[in-house]
Each structure stands twice: as structure tokens, then as C-alpha cells.
Amino acid sequence: MLIEQLELTDFRNYSSGRFQFSRDKVVFTGPNGIGKTNLLESISFLSILRSFRTVSGREMVRLGSRGFDLRCRIDKGGLREDLRVVQALSGRRETFIGANRIRRSSEFIREFRTVVFVPEDRNITGGSSSCRRRFFDMLISTLDSGYLAALSNYHRALSQRNHALKLPERAAVAAAFEPELAAHAPLIAARRREYAAAVEQEVNRMLLQRGKAQFRIHFRCDYPESSAEYLALLERNREREMIRSCTGIGPQLDEFEFFLDGKLLRHYGSTGQIRMLSLLIKLAEFNLVRRSARERVAVLVDDVTGELDEENCIRFFETIAHADQLFFTFTEFPSLEFFRDAEQIVLPQKQG
Template structure:
């Protein structure tokens, strides 16, 4: 897939932009805080109609405006020349694909894969489990409508059970009613996460070996808070934990408390891996995500590199670029022009939300 045109209107600090993209490598160049990442965020929104930075669409709309818009023209392997328009409002969004309005997210998922490589990805190793769960949910839901259905059903039932717990009027019969919806969704979610992590892990191990000379094996494991793969076992666990859940006014077991663990040389990457190993690990993770998206969709993802390579030594940086498929479009950001050895780039200058074409580097 290649992005050929990007138009933005009132998206974050970009009042208006209409960019024609030529070739397979583009770079947005400018000082920090000028809006470079906002452009990648808009492109990344194509994949699952979610921001990789924010959970609330309201923050994507420029201050003082009632809405924002993203319009793209995509050269697509399966769909040909395709036009996508996304209109954002504080209370929702509209999506149009070639003059047809998309009314079900399940009909849209998997069409337009993008993968973001961000300097903040290091938090997937060092940060809280919430960040890793969000990454896993966004990754799997982007290509699997059944995963999104199970996740949505689980989170809805969880919210209802937690609301009852918070009310202080806990009645076993009412909790049991919510648990009947919660348990099947939880078991399906656990199974789909397990399968997804196993597939991603195989690709990540190969990518990490390429970045690090195969001398320090890496791994990724799914760590569910409840590992029994049956509805009956999960229902029994919920029932036995009602008194404790009532005390804490929250459901203390289930997929909403799962985690993903990363290792290097068999030890926890969060605690024992070096800075360079951790950064290589998250690059390998994103390369694995790209490979998984392509395998699931049959479409080569657009790769969005948000100033990610400055912390790597020159050898690992070269190996990262060598690992990127030659057919993939790469759209990068930086405070200066990319290295000449990386080929020809179409360059755009970004200043205070204004985007102008520069001489190709």
C-alpha cells in the first residue's frame, strides 16, 4: 500500500494541509513541537480509526473548532486507487471509502494497515501493563473483527459489573447476570490474545536476531491474570472472588489485568536489558507487527517512523533500515534530513502546523 495524497483540516495544530506524496520515502522535518508527529498520527488513524497517542477523539480537533477531517488517496494492492475520508466530531466520526459510508467498523478493519515506530515505544518495555494491553488490543483488533467483537463485549460487561460493585449494593444475583456475559467474552479474548502473541513472538524473534546478530535471543510471552481456558472455571473464579471485589469495588481478575512480558537472553528485559537492547526489542516488535499485518491482510503496511533512530548505534540503525521491506513506504519525522545513505527522500518542512514541500534529499 502506498499513500499518494494526504489532506488535513483542523487536525490538531494543522489548520490545512494538502500533500502529494511521490516515491516510497517521505520525511517531515522541523524543530520539536511543530506538528510532525501530528501528521503521522493522522496517517496512522487510517488503520483502525484510533489514534496511537490519544484515546479521546476530542483532542484531535483543533482548539476552537467543531470538527476535523482526514482525507487520503491510497494506491492499494487489492482495492486499487482508493479514496478515504474521515470526519471527526467531538461526539463521533464518519468514514467514507470511495463515496460509500462505512457504518460497521468490522467492514473497515484490515484494509489500510500502518505501523508506527515511535520514540515512546520504549515504554512498552519499561512502562505499566496498561500500555502493553493497549498495544496488544490495538494490534489484534486492527486486523481481526472477531477480536474487536470479543473485546467490546468483554469491556461492556466489565463496566456493568464494576458499576454495580462501586454502587455498594452488591447482590449476588445481579453480579451473576453480568458474569454470564463477562465469562464467555473473557475466555475468547484470552484464547485470541494467546494465539496472537505466539504469532507475533515468532516474527519478533527473527527481527531481533537480524538487528542484534543473533547472539542474544529475545522473546515475548502472554501473561494472563487468569489462565484457565474455560467459561465454567472463570465463572467459578468470579463467584469465589465476589467478596474481595466488593471490598475493592472493582473486578480484580480477567483480561483487563493481563500483561505481556519481554525477555532478552532469558531474563526480564524491563529489569536487565541494556538501553540498546530495549530499543532494539521495540523496533523488532514493530517489525513483527508489520509482518503480521501483511500476513493477515495481504497488504504491505505503510511504516511511520517518528524520530525513533537517534538512540541506536550506527550498526543497529543500518540493520533496522535493512530489515524494512523494499516494497514498504516509509514516512519519517526528524529534526534534520535523513542520512544520504538511506536513499532519496521527499522532504516536507513543518513549522507551527504549516507544511511545505522542500527540495528532495
């Protein structure tokens, strides 16, 4: 077992909540809207300091509160540690391991890993390019703290440069952020290309087991993958971008195109193919995290098996069974044999 205890204060719909876990499989049950997904989100946030539902920390703060407080106790192979995240509505965040304040996010997120399965995963294949970028950003950040730091620094500099571009008299200010963008963009592109190839290989391995199809990911970026060339391009584009008030090149516009048997999935894939490939891509993520991460891995499943036929449901459970701990949400406790040894936690009608 990985996570032994979870505490929430002013997080989403929870004014307070405390949960003890005693098994490797945990099932949260209760009616829709009761807060089951919020519990999965809190566990994921304690792992990677990012939400799988929103990019804004404000949305996770309980209405009327000034911030939230999350805590969990984890078992790291016999060594127990207490993790804590305190985030204010203003965005200021503090992290702790035990009594020690951790000032660098990269040091905090080394404690455990999570892989999340949610109904919205179908958007990875059938949705917008931002959904695919977000999937790869979450995957790579889970395994590479250097990537997470580069991505955060890049977007911080991008926001500042875009703000300066809106004011013609601040051209010099916009230029000041360009070296920061140029320093991080090539690394982001390189890691995205590397992990796109890894996901492609993993999905094709699973497709081969089913005797089906050929999957391909085409990663496309519109900028040089050399810091010096990237910086020079930013300088050449600056005057035109001041007219548009935004930066027109960079990782924020990267695209991952998914092909099945040579056909672009989001245009020509059937609903069934899009669902199947989205699930396989997420299972590829789990396999990569389980093999690559030194930390223990928890899988969080938010009621995604309802759309699966029996064969794919069995394959899904067989794959994720290798995690160190599994958390599920259902409206009612499932009757499947897989859950015979699971711990059920029934959520009360009113949280707080």
C-alpha cells in the first residue's frame, strides 16, 4: 500500500475531510456530484502539484475560502512520510515533507507518481491540440522534473512577453524575456518528440497483441530547435508580433497528430476507434511511468470502464493491476471479481 491517509481542508467541495486507507484497492462510492473526483484530484495534486482538471489553482479552492490545505501520509517501502501542500487563493503555495518546508517543486514531486484515467481522456485523441499538449506535458513532467521546470519557466516568460507586446513602448521589455524563451523551448521540443516516440511504440505493442492496426504520432513544431536560432527568430518577429500582441511561435503551438493505419484519427476515426486509442494511449502512459519512475505509482480511475466491452475491461484491469495502489470512483460498488478484495469508502451525502 502506498497512501495510508488523506486530509483535505477547503479543497473543492470539502470544508474538511479525513480518509484512512488499509488496502491496495480503494473504491469511493456515492451519487454523482458528491465529490468523488475531487478526492482523486487531491491525490494527483499531492503527487505532481498540477491538476488533471484545470490549470488554475483558484478553481480548486472551496468557495468563500482563502486557500486549501492537502495532506497525505505515504509508505515508501517501510519509511513513512507526511506530505502537505498549502495553496492560497492568490496563487502562493507552500510544500512540506514532514516538518521541513520544501522550497523547490522539483524536490517535492519526487515522493510518488500518479496516472489518472478520466472520461475526458477521449479528448486526447478526438479533441483540440491543447488536449494533446496537456497530456504529454503531464506525462513528461511526471517522469522528468527538468522538463517541468523548463515548461514552467517558459510559460512564465511567455506570459510576461505577451503582456509587454501589447504596449508598443515596451518593446525592450518584451525583448528581455526572449533569452528565457530561447533557453527552454528546444528542451521542451526534444522531450516532446522523445516521449511521442515512446508512446507510439507502446501503443503499437498493445495493438499487436490485439492483432490490429498501426498507430503513428507525428510531432510538429514551427521553430528552430537551437537556442541561438530560436532567439534570432524571436528578434526578427518582434515588430510583427507587437501588432498581433502575442508570440506567434513556440511550444504553446506544438501539435501531436495521431494516425491509425495512415488516417488522421481526429478527422477520420470512428467514435469506437477514438475511445480505444485514447484508452491505449493512457495505458501506454501507465506502462512508461511504471517502468521508468523510481517512485511508487498510484492509479486513479474516475468511472471510465462503463464504455468498455468485457474484453477491453479485463485487459484494462490486468494492466493497471501492477500499480502500487489503485483508487476508483463508482456510484455503486462494482460486482466484478477484480474488486472482491477492494476497500469501499462510501461518501456521505453532504461533505464538509
